[in-house]
Amino acid sequence: MIIVVGAGPAGLAAAKSAASKGCQVTVIDSQPRGGGQYWRHLTAVSGYKSNRSAAYLKELQQNKLITHITGAQVWSAEKLGDGYQLNYLQAGVEKKISAQKIILTTGAYDRTLPFPGWTTSGVMTPGGAQSLLKGHGVVAGKAIVVSGTGPFLLPVATALAKSGAYVEIIEAQSPLRWALSPLALLLNPGKFPELMHYASAIVRLKIKVSFGSAVTEYHSGVAQVSKVRSDLSIRKKNIRNISADVVATGWGFLPDVTLGGILGCAQTLDRHETVVFEVDKEQRASAQNIWIAGEATGIGGADLALAEGAIAGLSATGSRIPAGLRWKRLTKRLFAKALQRSYPVGGGWQEWLRDETVICRCEEVSYQEIIESVQELGAEDARTSKLFTRAGMGLCQGRVCSRNVSDVVSGTTKCAVSRSERLAASNRPIAAPISLGVLGDGIAG
């Protein structure tokens, strides 16, 4: 039996290809429905080509070789003989499952950057706004600014506008950056119809788009927009104010590397110093009998996740990987690299901050407190700053802020963030909070 953690595109493709070779597969996911971040919402709004999901979800439900455990949050994992045991929480009860082989497809989550007002009501991530809409049919606001960087702003903005909101897109980077990646564009012709789909929707829905700009402050229903350089430093402050009851702001995604990290799978940094897993040509991780696929190995979109998942599933069953599948992964990886080149997230955002701007939301630690931990208490890295300020010690265990805390400390010491600090900041000993009561007797108190 193979366990697949994550029922997103990568996990679904892995399960499908492993089952096609006659192998029993158990897919486990914290969500009540399969599909992952992109495909799990069956209601209301459909995105471009999201109908691709139907065949995979049907396989998940109907293939007798595939068992789907839903609403199950894997909170820890351990080596057991020559296999692995995963410990998960389901409806408040702690359970265990083990197998000789596991495929991790744990995906990614929204990356946020702080700015004055980002903790006030009305500010959320584009993923949050999309989830409200697709999952519950709720339009987050009447006038919505969708800001940040990356192609993900497009499905979110068009879906919100289609549902009746007045929407503006504030994209930090210039579309001309795509000229840096001609080969990736040539090898991925399928992306042109997708671009045309969103371009025509933007025109039809009268969505105003600004490039080279960012929301650098939000207060009392007013988003202040500044012109920014490609490293996000301010070129011209507060050029324009937009009345908006919601600002949905996101800066791409961060891979969720927690579970593989607990199991000791080797990680590395991509060109933007984001922590990703190292895998071989067949998606094998450094730890024995573990395969990793999808966004956890680097952000690249659903098509890349599908190709990597299919390869991982075949490899885990000892099957041959067809050349066509390897070629598909190669072209999608080239596109993923082009995405990184086109939508970089530089450190210039620190210019947007005020002393009182909160950096760590869980522990309410301000920019000033982190600066003081360096200048007055002598912290030289984020770990020491964390000990002085508690930044990153709250419920999310630094998932949201740890990268930003490292960057603020480095911006103050003028020393680059070390590779080991980046890796340490993305890893934590448990994958999800669990109470001592549940740990003690396995049942929620």
Ligand SMILES: Cc1cc2nc3c(=O)[nH]c(=O)nc-3n(C[C@H](O)[C@H](O)[C@H](O)COP(=O)(O)OP(=O)(O)OC[C@H]3O[C@@H](n4cnc5c(N)ncnc54)[C@H](O)[C@@H]3O)c2cc1C
């Ligand atoms: C919020 C958000 C919205 C997105 N919307 C779009 C969109 O509209 N259009 C688009 O093209 N792309 C979108 N993307 C990108 C798209 O989701 C990815 O390209 C694609 O889904 C990656 O597939 P994946 O299988 O690697 O990961 P995911 O789809 O992220 O799936 C990972 C799954 O693993 C599960 N998981 C993780 N850790 C655990 C654990 N410890 N225990 C149990 N389960 C766990 C998660 O619940 C999740 O279901 C979105 C991404 C995010 C983060």
